[in-house]
Amino acid sequence: MSDASSPRGSSEPSAQADPGPGTRPVGRAPASERWLVFVLTTMGMLAAVDRQILSLLINPIKADLGLTDVQISLVIGAAFALAHIAFTLPAGYIADSRSARMLVAGGGWVWSIMTMGCGVTTNFIQMFVMRAGVGAGEAAINPGALAILRRAIPSERRGRAFGTFYMSLMIGAAIAVLVGGLLVGAIERNRDAFGGIMSDISPWRVALFIVGGIGIPISALMLTIRIPAAQAARPPERGVAQDAPAKADADPVSFRAALYFISANRRFYLPLWVSNVAFMLNTAAFAGWLAAMAQRNFGLSAQDTGIALGSAMLIMPQLGLLVSGRLIDRLGVGLGLKGASLVGAIGATGFWLGATLVPQMQTEMAFFAALWISYLFCQAPMPAYATLLSAITPAELMGKITSIQLILLGVLGMAIGPTLVALVSDNFLSGPRAIANALSIVAFSVGWIPVVGFLALRRVL
Template identity: 30%
Template sequence: MSALPTSIPAPALNAAGYQFPPRSQAVFACAILFLGYTFAFVDRNIVSLLVVPIEHDLGLSDVEMGLLQGTAFALFYSIFGFPIAWAVDRFNRSRIVTAGVGVWSLMTCLAGLSRGFTPFFLARVGVGAGEAAILPSATSLIADYFPPAARGRALGVFASGIYFGSAIALIGGGLILHRLAGQTLTLPLLGALHPWQVVLLAAGALGIPLTLATLFMREPVRMHLRGSAAGATAGKGPGFMSAFRDHPRALAAHFVGFTAMAFAAYGATAWLPTLFIREYGWTPAMVGARLGLVALIAGPLGTVFGGLLADRLEKARRYDGKFLVGALAAVCTALPAVVLGLSSHAGATFAAAVGVIFCTSLVWGVAPGALQEIVHGSVLGRVTAIYTALLNLVALGLAPPTVALLGQSMAGKHGGLGEAMAIVVPSACLVAFIAFITSRSAYRSARRN
């Protein structure tokens, strides 16, 4: 696990003199939220390793797999994401995390039992409950557990779960596929299962002990209520729409910039295993071990480094620092993305994949931290849900099928993925860079107000 931010003073005080929870409680909560995000991304990303066997057994195309990887998952946010975030702003956030872990784990198991596109699609919609619950909850909880000077590190650790989860999915999934290659596993009540179905059942089962562990996470007092009169409720504070009326340009730039970076990330990583299997003849076990190791090292290093850089800029009074980190990530992602898509050498393609994973990971902890600085705590969960909905509906929902459709239009049903990545990813990075650079003053102004 990444180093948890244990160096913060305990108990720390914010500018108004409010006392944050003890260090031990904050670190424990950060660890649980990190594990929750890790397992969410195990269940979310495991399908990327299973594209070839699922297409073979269920007779699906790349476009249909793109829908299963992204669009089906993202649909949950368009229906239930905002109500969950409304609950985050009003009720016990720790128990919302508990419910989310349980639901996404169950739905991953149901995906593993699917025998066709439609039930698989519906199960993936249910898996969306995971991030719909955990990201708004974690963003709100970390804001109340850690003072501003330590939030970048805490959010960096939390966000590194993206890559630990991806690594577990790739390495663990690859090992299971290798062990069961060419076989079926017969289980009581479930019957004969293909190896990819066993992988999904194993991924869903990881959530059982975590669901129990979340019950021991305490609910901190919300920072905007500390010092208020007894009986105050979590719903008090500025109205929800006031956040958008007061800082329209800063929030628009945040949503566009970080969503575009996510579009770049998902457009590449959703198809990396398939690219190496098809173009270079790697086995699922080879792909899982190599890309899993990259995800395990480069991803967490990037998220923590991005958080540390944001904290350093904060201490240097660069109050647009989080946008600067986003702009840096956009610039540094574009070049390796072109190499990734156009190279015909496995080594160069692999090195470019490392670069893309590291550079896109710089923003995952910074993005929710940037919202914490300009949105009041009473509406933070709901504003985060709007951001998360855009992130998932636009980036995760559209990036994988966009790459598949573009590749298919250039090279046929199962081709053109690399060339499509070389177009889609740098284009998204350009959008992100423009959004961040042109709105730095608006973000600084929003923070002052």
């Protein structure tokens, strides 16, 4: 490990080394850097569309395939998450040691084809397998993208870069429900115009085939970006044991080195990951059941739900991410990484309250008004998580440590969140508002954990 194990007082850090918050002004990014962020954000949007489109189509899929709520929750949660977990470690290794650019491009082609495959399934097993294929392909996006951003973006601009990248999650989800709803409505209105076999195909199948097919050419955009050669970084934050892999006599680019580094800095990684896992569980539960809950509680069609949810998702989360990213960069000048943890705590508090209260709104107007406000916070902590992780983690370990984090998020967050809501609903609640009440119970029970995690990080930074 070259720079990562060098003395803290080295006078000539590498071009990618972190000199510490507040030592350089926040400058304008060059065109190549902006294009790189744009392409990665586009790929993130594509992944979010393919991941989220199924939640809009829960009710027609359930009716056509004869699935239960628990089976649906396994498809949207566990099937995706388990495959995502299985392929995340290999993706993290490739991101650090091979071509992160080709990793993300290849992942995009895989998840697009598997989304098309979801549209031709006829039973639970087939849908589970195809959905798992989507999860396997999407295992590439976060390790690949975060490793590229860690390598290519200077520390003083990372808050904005991570904020922009994480905007892709909600923009993609908004496209999934907004455009997806309009697409399903258009297919339903015009299906007879095609005649023959097309008139007998369910609109949700056509929608999945179209959405998946679009991703194949879009993924080729990854071939147009340029990535700087990997260089080790030497974070200056106090308490970071940068020489842990060297002391362990480990290969500095192996998973063994990553595990030693995590162990040596567990006072940082433990609260960061506990906070992030709890936040992921809450957001996965909320996102997975929100459309179905709105349709059941207020009798909305898939098209009306898509327009209503998509409009909110297209605006408010992006505003929260923009403000969050800029605040992290600005506060970093005076507060260092404590500024990022403060921004994260504020965002996590807002979503804790929002996710608990939104399902309890009794009228359609009150529901969507509260939803618009809560969406301001639903992704606001994400730039803080990424900024803190990238500031402490050496560049040559970023893909691997990110992949380890994603496994925790997948096992304890994405896989459990939607299914936990279904289990609470099916076993402890009844009536038309069972899902809504289950969502509030889960949100209230776990939403405080991310807040406490961010506050705990302020004590070790």
